[in-house]
Amino acid sequence: MVAETLTRIAEFTIDGITQGLVLALLGLGITIVFGLGGVLNLSIGVFAFLGVIVALELLGITGNLLVSAVLAVAIVTLFGLVVDKSLLSLVYRSEGEERILLGIFVTLGLAIFLDGLLFISYPSSYSLSFGIPSTTIAGVQIRGSSIGIILISTVILTALYLFFSRTYLGGATRTVMQDETGAVLCGISPRKMRTFVFALSVAIAAIAGILYSTTQSVYAATGFELTILALIVSIVGGVTSIVGAVVAGLALGIIATFTSAYVGAYVAEIALFAVAVIALLLQPEEIA
Template identity: 50%
Template sequence: MVTASTLLGLAVDGLAFGVFLALLGVGITLVFGLGEVLNLAIGTFAVLAVLVATVVVQQGMGLVVAAVVALVAVAAFGLFVDRTLLSLVYRSEGEDRILLGIFTTLGLTVLLDGILINYFPSRYTLPLDVGTLSVAGATLTGSSLVIVAVGTVVLAAVFAFLRGTFLGKATRTVFQDERGARLVGVNPRRIRTLIFVLSAAVAGLGGLVFAAGSAVAVSNGFEFTTFALIISIVGGVRSLVGAIGAGVLLGLVNQFANFFVGSYIATIILFVTAIVVLLARPEAIQ
């Protein structure tokens, strides 16, 4: 018999997974919504952060230091990608830009995976030594609680940045009307660079929070990208709020489905959900 305490534990773990999904969804939505580039390397950015953090930890540093170094490294790599590969992509417009962005970022993913697998052939984890917490008879995983707290703060910070800072308002202006943004002195290209770097860091954080509870391999990059696409589709490809809501919802659905019907069926449920949403709301991808 499934008890209320078991359900509470599943809900907390589901929220933690949902935060991970939301971070990936926000990362891919930021870039597509602003620059119409579908970043299929988003999952690789997440994996790269885990690998960098693992190397730093192996050098004797603490998890916090490792996380900071990893996020800075991924953000710097995102800057490099934006100023090189994406500079070519942004020269095109409309469907040509979308297609070129897909092929460019997919090619980057294949290249990086081929290189990284030679140096990092194992699975890596960054466990948080925080124990468990007993609430109302339920044993809650400490790492899940930390993930939910950290993810919530970061997502709130992203929204605060977009709504309360000059650069954030400039970003929203470009998002809504690029031509109008140019007229008031906003440089859309620089804003796109800023947002791509931000999205890379957010995806990197997603990888770190996932590694706090599960092992990560280089091959997980494609899986993470698939998750990000599903979240973006379900939430609306241009909606950050939708991405967060979809991430949390599907995180809960996935966790409960894992418990009741197994991981294989749970994965199928995620894909079926995306298909149903596309059929019911085709405007979500417009």
């Protein structure tokens, strides 16, 4: 009985880490854009769903998921660049709270517009599969999708850590996030950095959407759900903290998995919102 309980806990923990890594990627996409440019991107979930749809369309042409996923991320990222150069250019002309409010309305409007188009064009539910078989280690069953997500997410998060901590471009990005005036004096263009970071966040969102679709079916409304999850992760992580977003994603993934398993999916959603509210109460100055 004890061995069976421990096995279930181990399986739930692995599932929680799997979900948490996807949440960490989504939260990271929100965090880096807000931290650098003061824009709360409420369309990030739509970019995630777009990644899935484009990958599915390309899969019918290439017949290879890896190739289709890479091309899909590239295409969605290019679309993100178009959004940055058009809609966000208007947002970045404003400053302070005005920029935040304008960013919310612009990205929310974009999300609603794209959601409508996607719902009309893709009304069904969709999913992808790595084709990796499940495996059992010490009596603990690990799903193939979990193996794929853990491996890919770990590589991506490690690459992002090395980028932000070891490269000149990553250092320039962090400089703008911490001191925009100082960055300008050092010859760094905040606008170029914002364009780069927004494109990076869109690429991360597309990857997260593709990974998410290997664990469950997604549909047009999933974009809004993923945006809410990304916001919760970013809030719990401190909004502008990259490391905080990753830690928060993992923690919330584990909390959601265990709560859903023992209490129910509905209560799990409430638990996530409750954690976000507690974070707001404990660190209001950081989030403000």
